[in-house]
Amino acid sequence: MFTDYLLTIGLVLGLFSIPAxxxxxxxxxxxxxxxxxxxxxxxxxxxxxxxxxxxYAVADVPNVVFTVIADIIK
Incomplete structure (x- = not known):
């Protein structure tokens, strides 16, 4: 589960850095x-x-991100 959080943090950080x-x-x-x-x-x-x-497979990434978001919201 820790690696799922790392993957999500890396994606969010990367997505915010590109427009900057x-x-x-x-x-x-x-x-x-x-x-x-x-x-x-x-x-x-x-x-x-x-x-x-x-x-991670590319197809697994959306499920991982949604799982992390759901875990944070709970």
């Missing part, structure tokens, strides 16, 4: 913070994939 990177490029600024957040999200995703027995 695009905004920095559009404003002609260096995207230091958003690039660091993106690299951190990739590292978290790699850790979740490596620690989960058998890894």
């Amino acid at each position: 990177m695009l905004s920095a490029y559009a404003d002609r600024r260096t995207p230091r913070t958003s690039m660091a957040a993106f690299i951190l999200s990739v590292a978290i995703l790699a850790l979740a994939y490596a620690r989960h027995p058998g890894g």
Whole structure:
């Protein structure tokens, strides 16, 4: 279950960092913070994939995310 949380955190962090990177490029600024957040999200995703027995399939990701969200709401 811990790896499910890592996967979800990595996905959310990565999804939030992409618009920040695009905004920095559009404003002609260096995207230091958003690039660091993106690299951190990739590292978290790699850790979740490596620690989960058998890894994750692409088809499993939506179920994992919804399971984590449901666990947080409960």
